[in-house]
Amino acid sequence: MPLVTSKELLQRAVQDHFAVGAFNANCMEQVQAIVEAAQEERAPVILQVSQGAIRYAGLAYAASLVKIAASLVDVPVVLHLDHGTDYEQNVRCLHAGFTSLMFDGSKLPFEENVAITKKICDIAHIVGIPVEAELGRVAQSDEHLTKEQVEALMTDPDQAAEFIRLTGADSLAVACGSVHAMRSQEAELDIARIKAVYEKTRIPLVLHGSSGVRESSIEEAIQYGIAKINVATYLNEAFTEGIKEGLAKHPDSVDPRHALSVARERVKERVREKIRLFKSAGRISSSGGFVDAPRQFRSAHLGGAEE
Numbered sequence: 001m002p003l004v005t006s007k008e009l010l011q012r013a014v015q016d017h018f019a020v021g022a023f024n025a026n027c028m029e030q031v032q033a034i035v036e037a038a039q040e041e042r043a044p045v046i047l048q049v050s051q052g053a054i055r056y057a058g059l060a061y062a063a064s065l066v067k068i069a070a071s072l073v074d075v076p077v078v079l080h081l082d083h084g085t086d087y088e089q090n091v092r093c094l095h096a097g098f099t100s101l102m103f104d105g106s107k108l109p110f111e112e113n114v115a116i117t118k119k120i121c122d123i124a125h126i127v128g129i130p131v132e133a134e135l136g137r138v139a140q141s142d143e144h145l146t147k148e149q150v151e152a153l154m155t156d157p158d159q160a161a162e163f164i165r166l167t168g169a170d171s172l173a174v175a176c177g178s179v180h181a182m183r184s185q186e187a188e189l190d191i192a193r194i195k196a197v198y199e200k201t202r203i204p205l206v207l208h209g210s211s212g213v214r215e216s217s218i219e220e221a222i223q224y225g226i227a228k229i230n231v232a233t234y235l236n237e238a239f240t241e242g243i244k245e246g247l248a249k250h251p252d253s254v255d256p257r258h259a260l261s262v263a264r265e266r267v268k269e270r271v272r273e274k275i276r277l278f279k280s281a282g283r284i285s286s287s288g289g290f291v292d293a294p295r296q297f298r299s300a301h302l303g304g305a306e307e
C-alpha cells in the first residue's frame with residue numbers, strides 16, 4: 001500500500017499499549033528485511049533514515065527504496081526522517097515524500113529548539129505530516145558518561161509540557177536512561193519519568209537507543225506512553241555479522257549476493273524479534289487496517305484520501 005503517516009499509528013499504539021518499531025536502514029537489503037519482517041508479523045512499521053543514511057544512499061534512493069518496499073506489502077509503512085539536523089533537511093525530506101519528520105534540537109538552548117521545531121511543525125502540518133521532536137538528550141555510548149551525567153540530561157516533564165504547547169510537535173523523543181549505539185543490554189529506563197512526561201504532554205513518546213535497554217524495561221515503558229521505539233545498532237550488528245558469515249561460508253566466491261543474502265536474513269530475524277517484543281505483531285488484518293478496526297490509513301500527503 002502507499003506510505004502512511006505516523007500520526008494515527010502512534011496514537012493507536014499509545015492507546016492500545018504497544019509500540020511501533022522504527023528501524024533504521026542504509027541500503028536495499030536492510031529495507032527489504034524490515035518490510036518483509038513487518039509483513040510476516042502483520043505489524044505496522046516505521047522505516048527511518050538517518051543523516052548518515054541519506055549521505056550514504058542519497059535522499060532520492062532512500063525515499064524511492066522505501067516507497068517501493070511499502071507498495072509491495074499490505075501492512076502500513078511509514079518513511080521517517082531520523083534526527084533531522086535542521087529546518088532545510090526537513091523541508092527536503094517533506095518534498096521527497098517522507099510521511100514523518102523529526103527535528104532534533106536537543107543540543108540547542110530550549111528557546112532555539114522551540115523556535116525551529118515550531119517552524120518545521122507549521123510547514124509539515126499544512127500537508128498533514130507529523131513531526132517528532134526531542135527534548136533532553138539521549139547520550140552516545142562513545143561519550144562514556146557516568147550514570148549521574150546521563151541522568152542530568154534526562155527530559156524534564158514540566159519543560160516537556162511547555163515545549164509541546166509552544167511547538168505543536170506530534171511526538172516526543174525523551175531522554176529517560178537509554179544510550180545511543182550501546183551494544184550490551186544493560187540500561188534500565190526511568191519509568192516514573194516516562195509516566196510523568198506522558199501525563200503532562202499526552203502525546204506518543206519515542207525511545208531512542210533501545211539496543212542497550214533491558215527487555216523488561218522496554219515492556220514496562222510501552223505501558224506508560226512509549227509508542228515508537230528506534231532500533232539501529234542491533235540491526236547493523238546483525239547485518240555486519242551476516243556479511244562475515246556469508247563470506248566465511250563461500251570463501252572463494254566473488255558473488256556479493258552470497259554474503260548480502262545472509263546479512264538480509266539476519267536483520268529480518270532481529271526485526272521480527274523486536275516487533276514481537278514491542279507487541280505490534282498481529283495488529284494488522286489482511287485488509288491493511290487494524291484487526292479490530294478495519295479501515296484504511298491516511299495515505300501519504302498532498303490530498304491523500306482517508307477511509
Ligand SMILES: [Zn+2]
Binds near residue numbers: 180209230
Ligand atoms: Zn536516536
